[in-house]
Amino acid sequence: MSRKPxxxxxxxxxxYIVHIDICEEVSMDCVKDMHKLYYSIKKEIADLVDEIVPxxxxxxxYYDPRKIxxxxxxxxxxxxxxxxRSIDIAELYKPRRFTIPVAYGGEFGPDLQFVSSWSxxxxxxxxxxxxxxxxxxxxxxxxxxxxxxxxxxxxxxxxRLETPRVRIPKGxxxxxxxxxxxxxxxSPGGWRLIGRTPLTMFxxxxxxxxxIHPGDEVVFKSIRPEEFEKLFGVFVGDYSA
Amino acid sequence: MRNIRVVHVAGHATVQDLGRRGYRAIGVPVSxxxxxxxxxxxxxxxxxEPRVAVxxxxxxxxxxxxxxxxxxxxxxxxxxxxxxxxxxxxxxxYCRQGSTLRISPTGAGRVxxxxxxxxxxxxxxxxxxxxxxxGAMGCFGRPLRPGDVLEIGSVDPAEVWExxxxxxxxxxxxxxxxxxEAPLTLxxxxxxxxxxxxxxxxxLRNEYVVTPESDRMGYRLNGEPLPSxxxxxxxxxxxTDRGYVQVPPDGKPIxxxxxxxxxxxxxxxxHVLPQDTDFLAQLNPxxxxxxxxxxxxxxxxxxxxxxxxxxxxxxxxxxxxxxx
Numbered sequence: 001m002s003r004k005p006x007x008x009x010x011x012x013x014x015x016y017i018v019h020i021d022i023c024e025e026v027s028m029d030c031v032k033d034m035h036k037l038y039y040s041i042k043k044e045i046a047d048l049v050d051e052i053v054p055x056x057x058x059x060x061x062y063y064d065p066r067k068i069x070x071x072x073x074x075x076x077x078x079x080x081x082x083x084x085r086s087i088d089i090a091e092l093y094k095p096r097r098f099t100i101p102v103a104y105g106g107e108f109g110p111d112l113q114f115v116s117s118w119s120x121x122x123x124x125x126x127x128x129x130x131x132x133x134x135x136x137x138x139x140x141x142x143x144x145x146x147x148x149x150x151x152x153x154x155x156x157x158x159x160r161l162e163t164p165r166v167r168i169p170k171g172x173x174x175x176x177x178x179x180x181x182x183x184x185x186x187s188p189g190g191w192r193l194i195g196r197t198p199l200t201m202f203x204x205x206x207x208x209x210x211x212i213h214p215g216d217e218v219v220f221k222s223i224r225p226e227e228f229e230k231l232f233g234v235f236v237g238d239y240s241a
Numbered sequence: 242m243r244n245i246r247v248v249h250v251a252g253h254a255t256v257q258d259l260g261r262r263g264y265r266a267i268g269v270p271v272s273x274x275x276x277x278x279x280x281x282x283x284x285x286x287x288x289x290e291p292r293v294a295v296x297x298x299x300x301x302x303x304x305x306x307x308x309x310x311x312x313x314x315x316x317x318x319x320x321x322x323x324x325x326x327x328x329x330x331x332x333x334x335y336c337r338q339g340s341t342l343r344i345s346p347t348g349a350g351r352v353x354x355x356x357x358x359x360x361x362x363x364x365x366x367x368x369x370x371x372x373x374x375x376g377a378m379g380c381f382g383r384p385l386r387p388g389d390v391l392e393i394g395s396v397d398p399a400e401v402w403e404x405x406x407x408x409x410x411x412x413x414x415x416x417x418x419x420x421x422e423a424p425l426t427l428x429x430x431x432x433x434x435x436x437x438x439x440x441x442x443x444x445l446r447n448e449y450v451v452t453p454e455s456d457r458m459g460y461r462l463n464g465e466p467l468p469s470x471x472x473x474x475x476x477x478x479x480x481t482d483r484g485y486v487q488v489p490p491d492g493k494p495i496x497x498x499x500x501x502x503x504x505x506x507x508x509x510x511x512h513v514l515p516q517d518t519d520f521l522a523q524l525n526p527x528x529x530x531x532x533x534x535x536x537x538x539x540x541x542x543x544x545x546x547x548x549x550x551x552x553x554x555x556x557x558x559x560x561x562x563x564x565x
Contacts, residue, residue, distance in 0.1 A: 006487055011332040011432075012537045013433055013512045014484055014513075014514060015537065016414075016515075016540075016541070016544045019479070019480070021433070021479075022522060024477075042280075051262065052482070055477065055478050056443070057476040057477045058479045058480065061479035065545050066545050106305065137476075139504070140266065140268045141268045141480065142502045142504050142505075143375065143502055143503075144268045144269045148478070160475075165319075185376055185377075187375065200532050202268075202378075209264075210368070
């Protein structure tokens with residue numbers, strides 16, 4: 001479904017959250033609108049609320065009802081929505097570009113074979129397609145440092161696993177439909193794993209623990225297993241291609 | 242040395258405070274005590290500030306006290322022994338150096354808090370000492386095991402005792418475990434996907450049972466499933482929080498808890514109020530809950546009261562007792 005005529009859907013939840021749905025299905029247009037609203041909210045009302053968290057097509061604003069009412073947060077969000085429609089994202093956020101080296105296939109990407117047969121392309125072609133786009137960071141979430149990115153070429157947009165894996169090594173790179181993502185830490189998960197980056201994506205001793213933000217750009221670069229060993233543990237913020 | 246040593250753990254024990262705030266946008270869960278009110282009361286009973294770290298215990302624990310401390314145990318109503326003498330939970334206890342504090346569950350409540358005057362002290366990670374095991378962060382980054390030594394902040398126990406010895410917690414918290422067979426009413430607002438679940442009424446009409454698959458990430462409930470959740474399947478991931486009632490395709494609700502992931506792709510049917518999520522944390526497998534819908538103004542009023550009480554726990558002074 002596309003966007004509703006009124007624009008956004010706002011739900012007040014639990015007495016301390018204002019949830020905003022930008023649209024109901026993932027598209028990069030929707031993500032762009034979400035980013036504009038997210039950075040507008042951050043810029044304009046960050047000091048009035050506790051926390052502002054983007055989802056894939058939505059935003060949650062966590063507030064303290066002793067300081068501000070949900071009604072007031074909602075009306076500010078609606079004003080900012082109208083305002084954010086008329087501006088360019090560049091006025092709010094200047095994206096950075098990150099290169100993420102990835103060893104594809106084999107033990108690094110146990111589902112590359114599946115994606116190859118699903119797409120009726122060779123593994124090399126799948127890798128070529130995955131590395132040929134500049135992806136936009138949609139959001140971070142799920143577990144520390146998990147990065148959601150879009151938009152994956154429809155040719156390789158394999159669906160997620162029916163039953164998620166219990167344990168996925170950190171740095172794993174996966175595909176779930178039109179999104180691609182990197183697991184910042186070891187965790188369970190259901191994305192199709194096509195490769196793994198040797199970079200440390202998330203390190204709580206660093207400030208910030210991950211330098212990647214919504215709206216940033218990511219390109220993947222195919223590396224050989226020997227390079228994986230050499231680059232293992234390099235912080236994503238310290239790596240340059 | 243002012244510290245305590247873990248002697249025995251049967252179950253799951255971690256160090257928790259009120260959690261890691263402000264990092265959800267990079268995927269870091271809040272963590273912190275499952276039953277926050279019990280954690281802050283435990284602290285208040287030993288003269289600590291609300292945000293001080295305590296030990297959270299599912300099951301049994303024994304700790305050896307390598308110093309004089311004022312200690313309290315809250316949460317459920319477990320059996321508590323100081324060396325071999327049975328003592329009461331929910332009250333300040335003056336413990337001499339060399340004594341051993343043991344807690345064993347009774348089925349009254351599920352998750353217990355041990356506060357020590359001066360507080361457990363670990364390195365703060367992203368503003369909190371809470372252990373988040375999945376991210377290997379905070380105080381060992383894993384559950385406590387025998388032999389672990391926890392550093393305790395420096396305060397004078399005698400001075401603390403002067404201030405706290407006659408403090409009494411609110412009766413409704415202490416006695417809430419008295420009727421384990423009665424369903425617990427969980428007040429909730431509509432969730433962010435209620436409009437997509439045409440059979441959400443089922444959740445509000447039926448009783449649900451806490452299952453053994455309940456932990457610091459979420460409490461899974463069993464009962465009448467919501468068929469509409471199967472049709473919905475997976476939605477674009479949304480930011481979540483403790484108290485969100487997620488309904489995965491099997492239609493059975495999961496109430497998210499402190500270590501839940503920061504975003505989730507399942508429909509959110511309801512949002513249990515924070516105060517009632519504390520209460521839910523105390524239910525053992527087999528105990529029943531019922532959801533009761535409240536509107537936003539009631540929810541905001543409840544959250545305001547709750548936050549006030551978390552910052553300034555409601556404690557009383559023991560009245561003078563007269564002996565006839």
